[in-house]
Every structure is written in structure tokens, then in C-alpha cells.
Amino acid sequence: MSAYKILIVEDESRVAAFIKMGLEECGYDTDIAYDGMMGKSLALSIQYDLIVLDINLPHVNGFQLCKIIREKNIQTPILMLTALGRMEDKLQGFEYGADDYLSKPFEFKELIARIKALLKRSRTQPILAGIIRIADLEINLDAKTITRAGIEIELRSKEYTLLEYMATKKGKVISRSELIENVWGTNFDINSNVVDVYINFLRNKMDKNFTPQLIHTRVGMGYVLKDL
16 A cells, blocks of 8 residues: 655654654654754645644644634634643643544654544544534534524534534434544543533524524433434
8 A cells, every 4th residue: 555644743853753653663764853843834735644743842833733723614623732731731732633642752653643533533534514404503514614594603623523423413413432532533432521521612602592402412312313
């Protein structure tokens, strides 16, 4: 099979060289960017299969670069690789559009496992197009926008991904573990309250001031998006 092409954005030269050598030994084709500006130039001009992105970068930090990439509607999987391991940092990375998060120091075999999982997800996820309507909620799958009663509602990247996934399962009760696996990735802490946090974000933005409410809780089972 043809090699996957991976961009490594890492300012520590020894860490970047270590990752590059290991990935190439596993058959991946890699490029390195040593700062955020160089990473931006490569990410926006070359089609990569995955981006490994440090946060503490010169010129443009990893959060900013992730946001720039997503604003250009580039959906390449992004794995944040950083010494910042607090839940707040992870949530911020997800809000800007990151797909997974691995804290330094790390075992190389775990990095490879995360990369393989992200590549598999990106290859098996269906390409959605068109519009989903639930009551007066309209989700444009091409433009990645939503409106409720004709009012456009701005969602962050992970909020939109969560809503889109629930919308494709309209009427189905979805467990927290299923949402974590499909929205945040199989490697995310299943005991985290991240799902509840983001459900509250969505409710405040697209349910609170509208009727009927569309997001419903099934105690002990999960959440369901439906119009009745």
C-alpha cells in the first residue's frame, strides 16, 4: 500500500527527529516543521493524512495553528502532542478541532497506536453531504453550519462534531461511551465528564431559548436527539 504522509510540527529538534525516525521505520512518509509558521505553510499547501502537532511552538502556537487549519476546512486528523496535560488544555485543543491528545513524555508504541486509530477512523468515516432537519433545526453538512428557527448558531468544532453525530443517529439513545469513541476517539478517558460538559454547551446554544427542546437525557443510558 502507499505510505501515509504525516506532518510533524515540533520545535524540539531531538524530539522531532525521534518521532520522524520511528514513523519512517513503521513505513510512514514524514515532513517536519520546527515552528508554527512553517507548520502553517506546509499544512495549508500539502495534503497530509495526519498532523502531529505540539502546542508550545514559536511564532504560532499549536492551538492557533489547529484553529487556522480547521477554518480552512481542512479535516486532516490532528494529534496534539504536548507537555500540557490538564483537562482544560485538552478541552481547549478539542474546541479548536484536535482529534486526539497525547501528553509528553510518551511511549512511542502508544503514539503509533493513536496514529493508527486516527488513520483508520478517517478512512472509514462516511462522507456526509446535504442537510439534516430535525424540527426547526437545520444542519448543513457541506458548510458545517447550523440554524434553529432560521437563526444561525455558532458552534465550536467539537460541539458541531457532537451535534452532527447525534443528528445522524436521530431518535437513537446514544451512550456516553459511544459518543466518546466516535467524537473524541477511543483513547479518551471514558470516565471523563467531557460528554456532559459538551451536551450542556449545546443545550445552552441551541435548545435553551427554543421550543421544543431537542436534546434529551435518558438516565443511566445516554442522550438522544429528537423532536418529540
